[in-house]
Structures are given as structure tokens and as C-alpha cells.
Amino acid sequence: MKIIVLLKMVPDVVEELELAADGKALDTEFLRMIANEFDNHALEEALLLKEKYSGTVTVVALDAPEVDDALFTALAKGADQALKITDGDGTLGTRAGAYRLAQTLSSVPGLLPADLILTGAQAIDDLDGLTAPLVSHLLGLPQLAIVTKISVDTTAGVATVLREFPGGVRGEYEVKLPAVLGIQAAEKPPRYVPVAKVRAAMKSQAIQSVPAATAADGGVGLLPVEEMSKPEVTEHAQMLKGSPEEIANQLCEILAARGLL
């Protein structure tokens, strides 16, 4: 089975986010970029499927800061091939990014058809679209998002897919391959790979750079962001201060006053 994983770099929100001087985007200078966590789940699901049904996993990412680290990590985890789409200007939104991904996938010989194209069901910077439905539309393939489980009948070329609904209910679908699936969570948490193994991958394996196909975006273009800002705080928690014991006692008073203790 041939699986492609689309991986995107996003800012690590554990770090403080600063605004650029024009107030319309993040200041990229101090930004720490990491792989979108849902894409990590997509990679994990791909690796689990490969272990189960055998096949290959190719990870594809648009160029971005720290992307090499993410791609070598994917190789160290067991991906067979890593592709970096260069000439990206790094400011593509989700929509233009999806167009670029779809066009490049189609233009690089040997990539398509793949049985499955997996990517995260969402990313924290999705302002103008979602990657999975856009890529599926552009490639003319069926799609489902918020997927948590995939099993494949390789002979029939069909996958049984679970998609999340509210309240913990899941829906079961039968999807004809090839298909694009937006992964919410892999069946197992993404595997850990030691740094030594990533370093070894850097020495023994290579990332293949491919130029981006023309950056057409379906005539839609980037959404013009007028302003970006930290959300205005209308109400803020009353912060409890002091030593851990003092804080615990203050909170007990509050709970007792409400009859909760």
C-alpha cells in the first residue's frame, strides 16, 4: 500500500507569540516552528497501516523553518521517503498551500496514484481552509475528516473509516481508495523517537527537494488579514497568589463558601 502524509509546520504556541510590526501577522523572527500535531497523528496512522499491510510512507511538506528536522524525524520514525517542496514563500495560507501541494503531488513523477493521502484534520493556523478537503477536491478524490481509525481491505481497494461525531459517537464509512483522510487522532499516540535516531537518519537518509508547481490558487488568493491581535480579555480569572499551601487554603475557603466542601 502506498501512503502519502502531508505535513505542515506551525508555530509552537507554548512559546509567547509576538505580532509583526504591521500588526497583520505573527512576528516570525522568534517563532519556534513545529510539525502540526494532527499531522503527527496522520504520520503515526500511516506508519501503523504500513506495519499492518506493508507498503511505503512518503512524507511531503512545504518548505518552512525547521521543516528539515520534522522530515528527518519522520524518516527516523519509519517513513520511507521525505519530500520538501521548495520555492515556497512561507506565507501561504492553508488554501494556497493546499493548491501548491495538490499541484506538486500531480507533477512529481511516481507520487500519484497513492492509495491514501493522510493529513491532520486541522491545524492551529487554518484561517482560510482545511487541507484535507481542499486537496481532495483538487485531486478529485473522496475525503473524510476527523478520522480516528482506518482499516483497509487491500484486495478490494476499500478502507473502513471511523469519523468522529458529537458526544463521543463515531460514524463508520466505507471509502473507495484512493482517498484523502483528515486525521484527528491515530489509533495509538504518535511514537517517540530518540534524538540519536534522528541524527542517524540525517546522516544516512536524504530529503528530496522538489520545486513547487506554479502557485495558482484557484483565483481566490490569500485572505486579506486586516489586523491580528491577542484576544481582548473581557473577563479574567481572579488569580490566587501565595505559597502552594496558601493557595490551596484560599481555594478551600472558596469551595466551602459555595457548599462544595
Add this chain to the structure above:
Amino acid sequence: MAGNVWVLAEQWRGQLSDITYEVLALGKEVATALGVDLQAVLLGHEIKDLARSLGEANSVLYLDHTALATPVPETFAHALTFAIRARRPHVVLIPLTNVNWELGALLAAELEVGYVNACKDVRSEGGKLETRSLLYGGKMEAIVNPGQSPAILGILPGVRPTDQGRADAMPPVEELTVDLLETSSIRWKRYLEVEAGDIDISKQEVLVSVGRGIQSRDNVALAEDLAGALGGAVCGSRPVIDQGWLPLSRQVGKSGVVVKPKLYVAAGISGAPEHVEGMKNSDLIVAVNSDPQAPIFNVAHYGINADVMDVLPTLTEAVHSRKEVKKHAA
């Protein structure tokens, strides 16, 4: 004459969701500001009766088809694309829950128009739309002026109070006949219900909820100790469930359960919008987080800026000793 404002009435398993009313309330404001009508769009099979509950809208457009009886997102996108092409609304508001998660993006791609995701508000002044989207886990918001028509906007839950979008009026219903091919590449099979046997967290009066900040499966025990002391149960945010540290039945938020306990302790939860929508109406919210900027502090009543691993045991101990004192006093 500008087109109308449309609200997709979210129906799931034959019931209208609360978010439908929230988005209708928002749609009413936008339609009034633009001087156009508000139309609710209802898609499904043999659910015309639901239109009676959409009185906030000036009218209801109803598309019935056997292919819309099961939740295949692409089929819904085809039906809505057809309706938009036929009637040319100016604004289309899509409730952004996991029922219709991919719909807005699919629609915009089919229609080759823009899409604005994760809107927490939409305003209109002088005929111009302004949307406000929550990004980066709720840490930033982006203001966008969608210029194109139709503007396809994905609206987050909680945009207006639910009751504001309920009205007794009986709206006129117009049926639009749509030709749909059942897609041959995706076949709906069935729903898998929540496995029984676990507790129902929506019925608990006290919840201690853990997030990514709890760092490992072993530390969930610290939350269990506190929940035990307070007579409640443990639940968690999505990352904790995805890691397999707690079962899916304990998930609070978008894909999980909506809870409203008397006390909600958010331990190591940053407060991403998907989580907040599941707990924001709790009576008392106490948040513990080592990041002073964590959005959860904008939702909580009381906040503790410290490491959850330090706070939880100390708090558990304090609760136990207070109960001891109370017991002796009694």
C-alpha cells in the same frame, strides 16, 4: 439587490443542534445590518418538520433527498453548492462543529470563492463584512474583510446565546428540488455509540479535568486523588484522550461531551476554543496552568499560575484536612 444571509441549520440524527440557534441569532444581526432577509437552509431527508423550530429566520429553504439521509459530507456540500448557485446568497454561515467540519472548505473549493474558518464573531458596517477568527489555539485573533460574494464563513460554537436564536414564529418553507447522485466512493455504514459502562461525565457535579500540562499518564493519578477528595470524577481535554491516558467517554469539548458541573477544575489545560465550548457554562471554573497567558484564564473564575504537579497534591491534602476538621467539629 444584494443576496440574503443564509444560515445552515445543523441537524444531526434528525435533531437541530443548539449551535443552529446561536448562528441564527448572529445571522439575524448581520442580515439586519445589511438590510436583507435571513434564510435558514435545512438539508436532509423527511425532516421538514424541523423547519417549524427555525422561526428566527424570515424563511426556510428545504432540500430533501434520500442521499441526505446519511451524513456523507461531500453529498451535503454538493446539495448546498447547488442551492447557492441557484439562489445566490451574499453570506453563508456554517456552524463549525464536527457534524459539518469540512463543509465550509469543500463548498468554497467547489464554488471557487473564499472561506473564513473559526469565526468567533461577524459584523457588518456600511455593507462591509468583518469577521474575527480565533487562531493559534485561541491565543490570537485575525480580522478579515471577506470581499467576495458569497462569503462562506465557518462559525464557532457560542457566538451568541442559544435562546437569542429561538423564536415562536412559523417561518414560510420553500422546497428546492435537488438532483444528487449518491457518491459511489463513500458509503455510509452506521453509528458506533459510546461504549456503556463508564460514568457519564455530563452528570457529575465536580470534575477535575486534565490537559497536556499533566505531561504523563502516571500524573493522571494526581487528578484522580483530587477528584476523589472532592467527590467528583476525572475528565480531560482532547490531547489527553488522543494520548490514550483517558477513555473517549471522558473527553470534554468539540468531539466529546458538553459539561456543566458545579465545579470544574481545569488542570494543565490551555483553553483552546474546542475545549472551552464544552465547559464554559460550568458554575465555578478553577484553572491551574504554568503559562500566565493561557486562554483558559479568560474563561475561569479563579486562576492559579503554577505547575499542576505541585498544585494538585497540595490541594488534595488541603481538602482532606478540611474535611477532617469538619468531621471532628461535627
